[in-house]
Amino acid sequence: MTLSMAADRAANPERRFYQxxxxxxxxxxxxxxxxxxxxxxLFPTVHAPTEMYFYxxxxxxxxxxxxxxxxxxxxxxxxxxxxxxxxxxxYGLVPLMLVLGAIGGAIAAHRPGGFIDIPVPPLExxxxxxxxxxxxxxxxxxxxxxxxxxxxxxxxxxxxTLAIAEAGIARWPFEPYISTPPLAMWTTAxxxxxxxxxxxxxxxxxxxxxxxxxVALLAEGPxxxxxxxxxxxxxxAKWAAGLAA
Numbered sequence: 001m002t003l004s005m006a007a008d009r010a011a012n013p014e015r016r017f018y019q020x021x022x023x024x025x026x027x028x029x030x031x032x033x034x035x036x037x038x039x040x041x042l043f044p045t046v047h048a049p050t051e052m053y054f055y056x057x058x059x060x061x062x063x064x065x066x067x068x069x070x071x072x073x074x075x076x077x078x079x080x081x082x083x084x085x086x087x088x089x090x091y092g093l094v095p096l097m098l099v100l101g102a103i104g105g106a107i108a109a110h111r112p113g114g115f116i117d118i119p120v121p122p123l124e125x126x127x128x129x130x131x132x133x134x135x136x137x138x139x140x141x142x143x144x145x146x147x148x149x150x151x152x153x154x155x156x157x158x159x160x161t162l163a164i165a166e167a168g169i170a171r172w173p174f175e176p177y178i179s180t181p182p183l184a185m186w187t188t189a190x191x192x193x194x195x196x197x198x199x200x201x202x203x204x205x206x207x208x209x210x211x212x213x214x215v216a217l218l219a220e221g222p223x224x225x226x227x228x229x230x231x232x233x234x235x236x237a238k239w240a241a242g243l244a245a
Contacts, residue, residue, distance in 0.1 A: 015076040029168030105129040109241040123237040124228040131224040135163035152209045159213030189217040
């Protein structure tokens with residue numbers, strides 16, 4: 001009993017850390033989408049998608065963040081059994097998010113004005129949401145596959161969520177994020193730093209999942225920018241956008 005209580009006390013700081021990180025990511029995303037989605041009636045002049053589809057998309061993605069925070073809260077409360085049972089929902093939610101995200105990107109790219117308030121040609125910009133979805137799928141899929149290895153599982157799940165958080169950070173309503181779009185990508189990648197600091201504090205080394213996440217988030221922006229102008233990508237993007245016709 002004494003050893004169990006000592007183990008719980010040792011685990012509590014880590015559980016608080018991950019719950020706090022998820023809360024911070026949710027706050028960052030909510031700040032970005034407050035005017036165009038979460039608090040839309042209070043900001044009628046802000047540009048937002050007119051298609052009802054994106055409200056369905058928003059609700060499903062919001063469910064992901066709610067589930068993630070709930071899962072972290074269950075672990076912090078010591079209710080690991082319910083955490084594992086609820087985790088089954090992710091096996092359906094992740095594929096649904098990928099499908100909805102891919103369709104949403106195609107709809108926006110096919111829209112006459114392209115992506116709202118984005119001056120980049122829509123077929124080129126389509127690489128941004130699709131790259132985020134790819135990293136999200138890669139890391140959350142790996143997290144689900146490694147669910148019996150909690151140290152890797154929670155880091156992969158957190159980093160996968162960071163990949164889709166850029167969409168919210170890019171919509172922060174203040175300078176310099178309004179006039180400097182790449183800043184959102186670098187801010188998103190920088191959110192790996194607290195995880196790395198926690199690794200060094202708690203483990204005295206960087207966990208491989210954290211290292212891979214840092215590489216993926218840092219490389220995503222330059223790689224997607226590099227391929228966005230290529231003929232193969234533009235051919236694919238035109239085909240994908242055409243499906244939304």
